Amino acid sequence: MAESFKLPLRPIIEKRDRPDSLPRDIAQINAQWGSFRELSEAGLREKIEADKRKDQWAEEDEADTRAAELDDSDRKEQLYKRRAEIIQYALQAHMEASFALDFVSLLLSKHNPRQAETSMSPFLKTAAPLGSLNADVVNPPPRPDSALRDIKSVSRGWRLQSFNNAANKLLNAGSRLDTEVAAETGYWNEVLAVKEKGWKVCRLPREGQALGVQYGFLEATPIFRDRGLAALRRGEEGRLVLDKGLIPRKAQGVRVRVKCRDRIIGCSEVCRPAQDAETIESRILQARDTLFEEELFHEVMREARILGSQGVTTRQNLVCVPVSEEQEILLDLVDWDQDHASAGTAISSEHNALADAISHSIRILLTYAHRQNLRRRTQYPPPLAPKRRPVPEYQILRPIMAYLQHKSHIQWLETFIGDLRRVLESAGIGCDFKATDFSSIGVLPPSHVVSKVEALVGVFLAPFESTFSGTLTTPQSSFQVRIRTSPVVPPFGTFYDISAHLPQFPDVQPPSRIGLQEEVAEAVTHFVMLDIASSISLRNTQSRDASGGPGQQATGQLAWEVAYPHHGELLAVDSGGQSKKMKVNLSREELTVETYSLIRADGFPNPVAARSSTLLTQTWKPGSEPQPSLADFVTRASQASA
Structure with missing residues (x-):
């Protein structure tokens, strides 16, 4: 590089041939020594x-x-x-x-x-006025040729040096300009590539000369919406640098785990960044996903605080959602490269699928909340109010809790009815049960207002309903159980609506809106027990002997009549006038039918039960050895009584 041009600031001092002129020397001698004569x-x-x-x-x-x-x-x-x-x-x-x-x-x-x-x-x-005095050189003394040649040579040297310095500066500026043009070209090419990918490129609000990319969600809460704009800086050699601001350097995601009896049995996959993390698009995607995950966990924490009455607990970086007495869902925000395996882990594919389903569901629900915010923003604004309207919590955990709770109740009811059916089949009683899970979720009608995804999520936010129906042994006897779970607070929870159609007992109806599983089990068991008692009393009623004793059939067998239906008791009178009693006990584990004689105590008009040596008892359990059916037991009991 050429030397920089130096401009002298001091005037050039001309050296004289003689230090002083002769008149000055003469004046100095006269002042010091006097006249030359002395x-x-x-x-x-x-x-x-x-x-x-x-x-x-x-x-x-x-x-x-x-x-x-x-x-x-x-x-x-x-x-x-x-x-x-x-x-x-x-x-x-x-x-x-x-x-x-x-x-x-x-x-x-x-x-x-x-x-x-x-x-x-x-x-x-x-x-004196301004500008009244001026100076000008009039008839300057002529300079010798040697001085003019020196001045000309010096001027020529200065001009050559100035030209060289100017040329060097122009060459350096040209090379620097080429570098800047190449850097700017690369920068704007990458900016255009970002815009062609569909990202919104705009100016920064506080920096008018800087560009930024909008990777966040405009319908998010203000704290995350303002963080969704990153500056596009020009780095070394025109490389595009994404200034993410408050976004953490590492990619983060919400992890969902399934815990059962203090052991982790399922874990979802945390979103991982792209393999080519050096490209600008992958960095923008990583920033967007991380910001979305942070907002998701923030909204989950907000909603969890209002669900404390439902058993939801929160910690510094953990949300615990109870599903049943033994199972709960854990949600936390972790880095993607964190070791997700922990002590006491027993991972299964089934529970991994459940954790992944919950993980996808909470992200879909947050996106649905963003669309609802956009829909409300495009409508006419509500009238102004002196108080600021609060921002409601998004429905993210509540629909999932309602779904899991509803599914848990369905599984329990299926298990209970299955156990009850096996007990009845072991006694030779035919019955038919039909289950319609999530009957409220049907075929979506076509709509031009909302998309299919929004319509599906809207159905998922509505109350869940499932129905169980069954036909019993007697003709035209049936019952139906409708399970309804509401994700809205209040009311939040699962309620059972039971309806029964028993021709023998038309006035018997269960209570509405049962909330405890024990009460539902007792009601269904009671209806089945009433139906069994009715089937015993209706057996061979068309073949009674008109000439026989009261309650006696033509074949000599006893005719059982339901005396105390809600206790499962039937009475019959034999030819000798002795009363017989049959008692039916039904549970999800077994069916027990026992018969014994009744004696009449003194002073009491009704007979009092007294166990005799002729007592008959039969118990049916699923998985036991083959035994006579209930019809055979009733026939044998009727014959023995006769």
Whole structure:
């Protein structure tokens, strides 16, 4: 690189051939020695020798001696005189400097009047107008040819040096400009590539000369919406740099785990960044996904705080959602490269699928909330109110809790009805049960207002319903159980609506909106027990013997009649007038039917039960050895009683 151009600021000092001119030397000799007539070589040599032998401190001692001889009054007078002389000299120098300044200012006022006016004295301003004095060179003395040749050579050298410096600067500027053009071209190509991918590129609000990319969601809460804009800076060699601001450097995601009895049995996959993390698109995607995950966990924490009455607990970075007495769902925000396996982990594919389903569901619900915000923003705004309207919590955990709770109740009811059916089948009783899971979720009707995804999510946010129906042993006897779970707070929870159709007992109806599983099990078991008692009483009712005793059939068997239906008790009277009793006990584990004789106590009109040696008992359990059916047991009990 060429040396930088240096401009001298001091004037060039011209060296004279002789130090002083001859007239000045003559004036100095006259002032020191007098006239030349009195000056001789011998006198000068004597003066030189006298100066050599003279003591240099003698004059000072003499002056000190004369000063000591003076009295105080003379010394003060002398000091005043010297002081007055110094002040006079200072004033004279000041006046001469002021005159010189006024002269120069008046001379410069011809060309720069405003600047020269600031240094002029008030007297000069009134005495002489500005620009009245000017200077010009008139008939300058001619210069010799040697001086002109030197000036020409120096001027030519300066011009050549200036040209060289200018050329070097232009070359450097050209190379620097080429580098800048290449860097700017690469920068704008990457910016255009980002825009062609569908990202919104705009100016930064606080930096008008900088560009930014909008990777966040405009319908998110303000705290996350403002963080969704990153600056597109130009790095080294025109490389595009994404200034993500408050976004963490590592990719983060919400992890969903399934916990059962203090052990992790399922874990969802945390979203991982792209393999090519060096591209600008992958960095933008990572920033968007991380911001979305942070907003998701923030909204989950907000909703979890209002679900404390439902058993949801929160910690610093963990949300625990109970599903059943033994199972719960854990949600936390972790880095993608964190070791997800922990102590006491027993991962299964089934529960991994459940965790992944919950993980996808919460993200879909947050996106649905963003669309609802957009829909509300595009509508007419509500009227102004003095109080600021609060921002409601998004429905993210509540639909999932409702779905899991509803599914848990469905599984419990299926298990209970299955156990009850196996008990009845072991006794030879035919029954049919039909389950319609999530009957509220049907075929979506076509709609031009909302998309299919929004319509599906809207159905998922509605109350869940499932129905269980069954036909019993007696003709036209049936029952139906409808399970309804509402995700809205309040009311939040699962309720059972049971309806039964028993022709023998038309007035028997269960209570509405049962909330406990134990009560539902008791009600269904009670209806089935009533139906079994009705089927026993209706057996062979068409073949009774009109001539026989009351309640006796033509074949000689007893005719059982339901006496206390809600206790499962049937009564019959044999030919000897002795009363017989049959009691039916039904549970999800077994069916027990026992018969025994009744005796009439003194003073009581109704017979009182008394166990005799002829007691018959039969118990049916699923998975036990083959036993006679209930019909065979009733036939044998009727014959034994006869």
